[in-house]
Amino acid sequence: MAFDLDMIKKVYNNYGPRIEAARKVVGKPLTLTEKILYAHLWEGNATQAHERGITYVDFAPDRVAMQDATAQMALLQFMQAGRPTVAVPSTVHCDHLIQAKVGADEDLATANTQNKEVYDFLASVSNKYGIGFWKPGAGIIHQVVLENYAFPGGMMIGTDSHTPNAGGLGMIAIGVGGADACDVMAGLAWELKFPKLIGVKLTGKLSGWASAKDVILKVAGILTVKGGTGAIVEYFGEGARSLSATGKGTICNMGAEIGATTSVFGYDEKIAIYLKGTERAEIASLADEIKEHLTGDDEVYANPHNYFDQVIEIDLSTLEPHINGPFTPDMAWPLSQFAAAVKENGWPQLLEVGLIGSCTNSSYEDISRAASIAQQAVDKKLVSKAEFTITPGSELVRYTVERDGFLSTFENMGGVVLANACGPCIGQWARHSDDPTRKNSIITSFNRNFKSRNDGNPNTHAFVASPELVTAMTIAGDLAFNPMTDTLTNSAGEQVKLEEPQGLEMPIKGFAVEDAGYQAPAEDGSKVSVIVDEKSARLQLLDPFKAWEGTDITGLKLLIKAKGKCTTDHISMAGPWLKFRGHLDNISNNMLIGATNFFNDKADTVKNQLNGEYGPVPATARAYKAEGIGSIVVGDENYGEGSSREHAAMEPRHLGVRAILVKSFARIHETNLKKQGMLALTFADANDYDKIREDDAIDITGLNDFAPAKPLSIVLHHIDGTTDTFNVNHTYNEQQIEWFKAGGALNIIRMNQ
Numbered sequence: 001m002a003f004d005l006d007m008i009k010k011v012y013n014n015y016g017p018r019i020e021a022a023r024k025v026v027g028k029p030l031t032l033t034e035k036i037l038y039a040h041l042w043e044g045n046a047t048q049a050h051e052r053g054i055t056y057v058d059f060a061p062d063r064v065a066m067q068d069a070t071a072q073m074a075l076l077q078f079m080q081a082g083r084p085t086v087a088v089p090s091t092v093h094c095d096h097l098i099q100a101k102v103g104a105d106e107d108l109a110t111a112n113t114q115n116k117e118v119y120d121f122l123a124s125v126s127n128k129y130g131i132g133f134w135k136p137g138a139g140i141i142h143q144v145v146l147e148n149y150a151f152p153g154g155m156m157i158g159t160d161s162h163t164p165n166a167g168g169l170g171m172i173a174i175g176v177g178g179a180d181a182c183d184v185m186a187g188l189a190w191e192l193k194f195p196k197l198i199g200v201k202l203t204g205k206l207s208g209w210a211s212a213k214d215v216i217l218k219v220a221g222i223l224t225v226k227g228g229t230g231a232i233v234e235y236f237g238e239g240a241r242s243l244s245a246t247g248k249g250t251i252c253n254m255g256a257e258i259g260a261t262t263s264v265f266g267y268d269e270k271i272a273i274y275l276k277g278t279e280r281a282e283i284a285s286l287a288d289e290i291k292e293h294l295t296g297d298d299e300v301y302a303n304p305h306n307y308f309d310q311v312i313e314i315d316l317s318t319l320e321p322h323i324n325g326p327f328t329p330d331m332a333w334p335l336s337q338f339a340a341a342v343k344e345n346g347w348p349q350l351l352e353v354g355l356i357g358s359c360t361n362s363s364y365e366d367i368s369r370a371a372s373i374a375q376q377a378v379d380k381k382l383v384s385k386a387e388f389t390i391t392p393g394s395e396l397v398r399y400t401v402e403r404d405g406f407l408s409t410f411e412n413m414g415g416v417v418l419a420n421a422c423g424p425c426i427g428q429w430a431r432h433s434d435d436p437t438r439k440n441s442i443i444t445s446f447n448r449n450f451k452s453r454n455d456g457n458p459n460t461h462a463f464v465a466s467p468e469l470v471t472a473m474t475i476a477g478d479l480a481f482n483p484m485t486d487t488l489t490n491s492a493g494e495q496v497k498l499e500e501p502q503g504l505e506m507p508i509k510g511f512a513v514e515d516a517g518y519q520a521p522a523e524d525g526s527k528v529s530v531i532v533d534e535k536s537a538r539l540q541l542l543d544p545f546k547a548w549e550g551t552d553i554t555g556l557k558l559l560i561k562a563k564g565k566c567t568t569d570h571i572s573m574a575g576p577w578l579k580f581r582g583h584l585d586n587i588s589n590n591m592l593i594g595a596t597n598f599f600n601d602k603a604d605t606v607k608n609q610l611n612g613e614y615g616p617v618p619a620t621a622r623a624y625k626a627e628g629i630g631s632i633v634v635g636d637e638n639y640g641e642g643s644s645r646e647h648a649a650m651e652p653r654h655l656g657v658r659a660i661l662v663k664s665f666a667r668i669h670e671t672n673l674k675k676q677g678m679l680a681l682t683f684a685d686a687n688d689y690d691k692i693r694e695d696d697a698i699d700i701t702g703l704n705d706f707a708p709a710k711p712l713s714i715v716l717h718h719i720d721g722t723t724d725t726f727n728v729n730h731t732y733n734e735q736q737i738e739w740f741k742a743g744g745a746l747n748i749i750r751m752n753q
């Protein structure tokens with residue numbers, strides 16, 4: 001059994017008292033989201049109501065899930081905590097590093113060779129620390145989590161933006177950075193700004209070509225890519241109860257495309273059916289016992305405008321299939337208007353490739369509905385005009401749909417089955433194209449369609465739709481085709497029409513699998529060695545950062561005074577650097593190379609005060625570090641916005657930067673800096689930014705009295721012998737000051753072991 005029943009029992013036992021405490025402090029009926037959040041407070045029973053969109057709250061998630069790209073640094077950091085095992089059940093899923101080129105077997109074999117050192121590391125570190133390991137080929141993180149770990153009323157974090165997929169089973173599941181995953185595995189609280197709530201009331205019932213995917217494609221059109229920011233989207237109503245659990249998962253998955261913190265459905269009969277069908281009947285029974293807590297209160301759903309910050313209503317009975325894109329998932333087109341939009345906008349009408357599957361849409365229901373269209377193509381003598389690929393979300397689904405004949409149906413239509421992995425969804429696609437400079441169109445059942453995402457080609461216009469619609473469009477090879485109204489010419493020259501898709505929510509014979517690809521951790525990992533080759537360019541074990549020396553920090557060299565926008569991409573660029581994400585020293589060679597130097601308006605060109613020469617930022621930092629001299633980075637407004645990438649905080653720490661002094665911080669980055677034992681400081685007077693000169697040596701004073709809300713001081717020693725002194729602010733609390741003194745949060749955990 002992969003899931004942890006005792007943990008779930010414990011969570012459910014908490015529900016009664018914690019919901020009662022929450023009712024008292026909130027003083028009104030509760031949404032499902034509030035129930036789950038208040039049931040997972042780090043402090044236990046609520047003692048105060050939290051203000052939506054304002055208060056930062058500590059939570060205790062039940063689980064952690066990590067994909068293979070982001071797991072590397074999360075686990076390297078976790079090793080620093082010195083714990084014998086993870087504090088909460090955790091899993092690693094090898095899905096992102098497999099490139100789709102030829103087909104499942106060959107591509108998987110290639111990935112196993114190319115990524116051997118990463119897989120060996122992840123397998124051994126998982127084995128040692130009690131982490132469930134899902135091998136390459138086992139499936140895509142979110143599908144595997146849905147099939148094995150998600151449970152109604154639970155809370156999990158995952159190091160991937162589509163973690164909210166588990167909301168389909170009634171779980172609050174949130175995508176985070178590796179540092180957050182590391183903290184929770186190490187036994188620390190996890191902080192989140194208490195979210196705003198968007199309610200989506202679903203009425204009616206889907207029919208014909210409309211599917212769960214079309215619900216979220218429509219919601220994306222309404223809310224746009226930013227509309228869900230800082231909010232959790234809660235779906236309710238008879239329409240919600242009519243959707244399969246996996247359909248609900250699709251909707252929650254793509255909540256990431258509207259920027260939502262996560263999305264969630266209440267526990268219902270459909271979720272119970274899925275739990276039972278995936279060998280988790282015990283969880284369904286336990287959930288039945290507390291089902292009043294696993295959905296919002298009746299009054300909330302009767303008068304949603306009184307309880308949600310925003311309410312949207314969608315009638316599933318009249319919902320049209322949608323196609324969204326190109327280049328953004330919120331450009332929503334009802335099918336009946338799409339052909340005209342293609343022509344008006346001059347998008348390439350010839351459809352070159354259709355791709356189904358991914359973590360978003362590869363349930364049994366999705367595959368069976370798409371296969372019903374593919375079967376019609378074969379039966380009606382239609383020859384598919386576009387290329388077609390199928391990416392199963394897990395080995396469980398792949399094995400089952402192969403047994404039930406769907407994969408051979410796709411192959412009969414000319415489809416190629418790819419490995420159970422992310423593949424083309426994350427750009428791991430060696431697409432065969434005769435001319436990559438040609439504007440071209442593809443259509444997928446994935447979630448994201450930003451420029452270059454799938455094949456790295458900015459000329460590719462990617463559209464997203466349901467798997468059944470993708471299959472139909474692939475057969476036609478024409479973006480102007482509408483399967484609801486149009487006919488196609490078959491190989492006998494006859495006009496034929498595709499009938500509505502038919503599918504099954506669950507396999508009649510049940511799910512089956514020979515080897516799901518799961519590797520349970522060792523009972524006692526103390527003797528297990530973590531495998532990292534010392535010569536590896538991709539992986540490097542971390543050394544603990546040094547503790548604070550106990551004095552003011554003096555004589556720091558100015559490394560760079562960054563001007564304007566400085567996002568986590570400017571600080572730690574992605575793209576080709578991602579292959580070094582498990583090797584701190586190597587990836588540090590991208591540190592701040594995207595930032596603009598205030599003094600010469602150039603990127604990656606700063607003055608080395610030791611020799612007066614201009615050179616790259618990382619090399620200059622290394623030169624100071626080699627001489628035992630600390631450095632300081634100065635920045636502008638909202639420094640570190642963008643992502644929660646922990647490398648953006650670890651790299652400066654590694655290269656000897658002691659403090660980041662800016663006009664303002666993006667909060668997540670500021671916290672990440674604190675976790676790494678750095679000083680994150682802000683100008684008390686933003687005009688003091690202008691006082692910083694290129695050749696300054698800088699002191700930070702007041703550290704012996706470092707206390708919450710008490711400013712520190714900066715002394716600038718200019719090269720002409722003059723000085724400037726001014727105050728700087730910080731937001732460190734008592735605990736974070738301890739992190740600074742210990743040289744990082746993980747050092748404290750290790751010291752306490």
Ligand code: F3S
Binds near residue numbers: 141162447
């Ligand atoms: Fe993978 Fe694409 Fe999902 S990258 S996790 S299949 S969104």
